[in-house]
């Protein structure tokens with residue numbers, strides 16, 4: 001019998017909460033999207049979350065209170081989903097909640113002789129379970145990290161489930177705050193490869209505000225970027241960043257491709273016209289994605305189709321640049337294949353929650369570098 005599951009996601013763009021109700025069959029296969037909702041954060045909440053997730057100095061009390069606050073906002077999102085869908089909460093098998101990442105430090109650092117690496121997503125699962133009365137799985141990344149993995153990306157499991165094809169190598173690209181890809185070889189005996197390619201909407205959102213004023217929350221449809229000309233010298237200088245040279249598994253975050261990175265680019269490109277400067281910053285996203293895919297040119301896994309999701313699908317400059325950079329790849333939005341590009345990750349966390357409760361491992365060693373496939377997350381009983 002298939003089951004209703006709820007997925008909740010709040011990503012690195014800090015724009016709001018995506019929530020879905022999906023139907024999953026007993027083998028763990030996605031059947032259909034039943035309901036979806038997007039709850040944007042207010043401007044002042046965004047600013048607080050930005051401070052919390054970017055500042056090096058953490059206000060302990062603020063961190064803990066926001067852990068609670070987000071738990072409550074995620075629970076509100078569940079209530080809205082139930083109301084909209086008219087589904088009784090007793091019919092929901094589980095909630096899978098990603099939370100909101102406030103820190104992600106996957107590279108090893110020795111403290112008191114011990115190698116450490118960890119990640120933190122807030123929006124406590126206990127609060128969600130208590131307020132909704134529904135079994136909740138949260139905190140998905142830490143078990144992977146505990147076994148030596150990067151803790152990200154986790155959606156590749158879902159990408160394979162949704163998009164695997166026998167006849168073609170497929171790549172799934174999500175352009176969220178950070179961009180990431182999953183390469184799914186048609187030859188099932190080959191390993192899945194997935195990693196964060198680098199910047200995504202977050203860097204573009206920061207740059208648009210800095211260069212064109214705070215009234216802009218993003219580069220709507222890529223309109224500013226389309227007006228400028230990419231400066232190749234600046235592009236090569238910023239593409240020289242060591243993250244782009246690293247081999248997968250690798251993951252990154254706003255700590256890396258955020259304010260500090262933007263300050264560096266603005267400093268190096270200070271002599272440029274604002275539109276050209278912005279176009280170049282923006283171009284770094286499709287350029288680094290295309291270069292990541294080109295790495296596979298010599299391999300049998302080179303993707304013939306690129307299925308794109310995430311808010312970046314709406315950025316025409318990103319999409320047009322990708323098409324020019326990858327002329328041999330068929331680039332389509334996941335919407336064309338029946339998976340909402342806005343809600344793919346929320347759908348993913350509903351599936352990951354279902355996996356946990358069915359003891360299905362969701363992390364993949366070839367993707368995150370964990371020592372063995374892990375059953376992820378923490379379970380909060382209602």
Ligand SMILES: Nc1ncnc2c1ncn2[C@@H]1O[C@H](COP(=O)(O)OP(=O)(O)OP(=O)(O)O)[C@@H](O)[C@H]1O
Pocket residue numbers: 010011012013014015174175176177178179200201202204205217218219220221222309310311312314315316345
């Ligand atoms: N019409 C549009 N034009 C340009 N950009 C857009 C448009 N609509 C959404 N975006 C971009 O998409 C972003 C939100 O993307 P998304 O919801 O995929 O991010 P996320 O889930 O926070 O990211 P992540 O996958 O990194 O966790 C916005 O911050 C904005 O930059």
Ligand SMILES: CC(=O)N[C@H]1[C@@H]2OC[C@@H](O2)[C@@H](O)[C@@H]1O[C@H](C)C(=O)O
Pocket residue numbers: 011012101104119151152153154155156176177178179180196251252253345
């Ligand atoms: C630590 C963290 O929150 N990482 C996110 C982030 O946003 C995109 C990219 O960086 C990806 O690695 C990941 O999210 C998706 C949902 C994932 O785990 O697949």
